[in-house]
Amino acid sequence: MTARTFQATNPATGQPLAPAFPVTTPQEMEALVAAARGAARAFAASTPTQRADFLNAAAAAIEARADAFVEAAMAEAGLPEPRLRGEVGRTANQLRLFAGVAADGSWVDARIDHADPARKPPKPDVRSLRVPLGPVAVFGASNFPLAFSVAGGDTASALAAGCPVVVKAHPAHPATSKLAAEAIRAAAQQCGLPAGVFGIVYEDGHELGVQLVQHPDIHAVGFTGSRAGGLALVAAAQAREVPIPVYAEMSSVNPSVFTAAALEANGAALAKGLAASISGSGGQLCTQPGLLFVPVGEAGDAFLNDVAAKLDATPACTLLTGGILNAFQKGAAGHLKAAGVQPLTQGAKPDSGAQPQLLSVPIAQFTPELADEVFGPLSVAVRYDRLEEVTPLLAGLEGQLTATLHATDAELDGLADLLHVMGTRAGRLVLNGFPTGVEVGHAMVHGGPFPATSDGGASTSVGSRAITRFARLRAYQDFPDRALPPELQEANPYGIWRLVDGERTR
Incomplete structure (x- = not known):
């Protein structure tokens, strides 16, 4: 009997790709x-x-x-x-x-x-x-x-x-x-x-x-x-x-909080970085900043208008699969139907495909559904009057991979409560940066409270x-040295660091 086969599809053209692969x-x-x-x-x-x-x-x-x-x-x-x-x-x-x-x-x-x-x-x-x-x-x-x-x-x-x-x-x-x-x-x-x-x-x-x-x-x-x-x-x-x-x-929407002082001090650079973080790789990164907290007022308005203009100038994205594109369009359409939501980008409409989109909603009209992940180049900006309004809303979010704060150095001491709540919601906290781009190293944490990760x-x-x-952990009690794994033998043949009678030694 001939084995069943399947082919990948080119997401840009919709055409099947050779060769066929046996299942x-x-x-x-x-x-x-x-x-x-x-x-x-x-x-x-x-x-x-x-x-x-x-x-x-x-x-x-x-x-x-x-x-x-x-x-x-x-x-x-x-x-x-x-x-x-x-x-x-x-x-x-x-x-x-x-x-x-x-x-x-x-x-x-x-x-x-x-x-x-x-x-x-x-x-x-x-x-x-x-x-x-x-x-x-x-x-x-x-x-x-x-x-x-x-x-x-x-x-x-x-x-x-x-x-x-x-x-x-x-x-x-x-x-x-x-x-x-x-x-x-x-x-x-x-x-x-x-x-x-x-x-x-x-x-x-x-x-x-x-x-x-x-x-x-x-x-x-x-x-x-x-x-x-x-x-x-x-x-x-x-x-x-x-x-x-x-x-x-x-899943994760990676909330980012912007203070008015941070926007006044560095708004243009933040707009450039945020637009790239939203749209990079078609927004198809697990650390894409999909939920923004931006103050009302001139600084916040100018910042979001700048981000929107940069996203409008970004070419429409080819998403990874047709299924992901369909889910993106459905998710964007659902967000746009929510009370109080307004599009800030020209492409923010249900039939806009994978054109990057930025939406806005007053904090009083924010609902948990607007924190659902829309996988692709879309972010929702929640407009707040006082920073104190943001903390309880963050506390009610699901678990996240990252949470980001943009603030001036002079503000940090007064934001301990906000940072504490961020730490309860996310595995990685980012200060004055963007969550996309996960450094592969010894100290990195790429995980977070459920549902960011299942564990x-x-x-x-x-x-x-x-x-x-x-x-998994395994203990050996009263074994002769020759019957132990090398890592536990007295001679330490691999020369690894060990905790011996409470002291770290090699």
């Missing part, structure tokens, strides 16, 4: 998971250097395919070449970041409490560390065909932890996904690792993805996408006989702390 069969997916299960023990026992070499080789393989990546992703995602060139670099840098984390090895948080038999009662020898969970399922994201997809941060952090990965490729960019899969497989082969450390599933629907999450040999899930998609995977994971964690980064902000999907999502 993975349930039997093929079962074989991929079985291979991951078979590789899990050996991969978990690999040394920090071995994992680091693998991730560095994968980074080099990604860079070697840069031209092919850009060509495929431009056709499949409609994103411009400079953005995709940058994404190739970001993807390689993420892999190298986690190579460094793996090589250092200290992420396992090894702790040793030596025995004291003379104590009453006697104190046992207890040692603990983080250990890999086992095979992990990762779902590719639509808005980052490289950096949050097959070879993205979820995959990099899981591999660094010693977990085999089975990726569900996003159906919108199978050719880009295939290139990334080839790069990772080539790196695994180069480093002498079993093929089961990485597998990929292709499907134009959702059935196989749900089956993957519910497979008893999958132990965690990484996902970036819509709230509906993330919650569906959470439900599937919780319906298992043994539930597993789903680390889903879902309520207990973890991050960007930065070196992401590795802890795919590990």
Whole structure:
């Protein structure tokens, strides 16, 4: 029987793209998971250097395919070449970041409490560390065909932890996904690792993805996408006989508060930066500032008029898929029907496609529905009279990935309550900047209270702390040294930082 196939669609033209990709069969997916299960023990026992070499080789393989990546992703995602060139670099840098984390090895948080038999009662020898969970399922994201997809941060952090990965490729960019899969497989082969450390599933629907999450040999899930998609995977994971964690980064409108003093001091520069942040990448970034709090008065009026003019001068955006475009148009139309909402941009009308849009509403007429995410280049400006009005409204928002404050230095001491509320609502606070552009580093937090993330902000999907999502704690009591993992042995053969009898040491 001929395998069923599907094709990606060019979002700019609406035309199908060659070649056609065979849909993975349930039997093929079962074989991929079985291979991951078979590789899990050996991969978990690999040394920090071995994992680091693998991730560095994968980074080099990604860079070697840069031209092919850009060509495929431009056709499949409609994103411009400079953005995709940058994404190739970001993807390689993420892999190298986690190579460094793996090589250092200290992420396992090894702790040793030596025995004291003379104590009453006697104190046992207890040692603990983080250990890999086992095979992990990762779902590719639509808005980052490289950096949050097959070879993205979820995959990099899981591999660094010693977990085999089975990726569900996003159906919108199978050719880009295939290139990334080839790069990772080539790196695994180069480093002498079993093929089961990485597998990929292709499907134009959702059935196989749900089956993957519910497979008893999958132990965690990484996902970036819509709230509906993330919650569906959470439900599937919780319906298992043994539930597993789903680390889903879902929806956020990333509120930004502007004070009158900040606008008076720097309004023109803020308007330029905000317009770029709203419309960059077609507004299809999870940190896009979709909700603005702007004071009434001349400074606020001039600021919003400047932002609107810049958005009107921005060409209409090609969104990632036809479904995303339809959802954007529907969401924009719904916001425009709300009481008190006025369009500030010329394109702010239901049939304007992906033309960037800026809407305005008085704070007295703001409703929670206006804080619903409209994925794309749209922001709602809430006009306030007194800053004290903003704090309770922020406190009533859902969880967010980011919250931004634009204020002068002289105002900061008087805004402690506002900043406190922002901190309860978001995983990352930004001062006098813009939330788009997530730095990949050790200190970054890309997570937040539900529904920004499904785990309520207990973890991050960007930065070196992401590795802890795919590990669990294990303790050893009264084991002989030779039977302990290397990280817990007295000689510390990997030379990692450890907490020994309460003191941090190497």
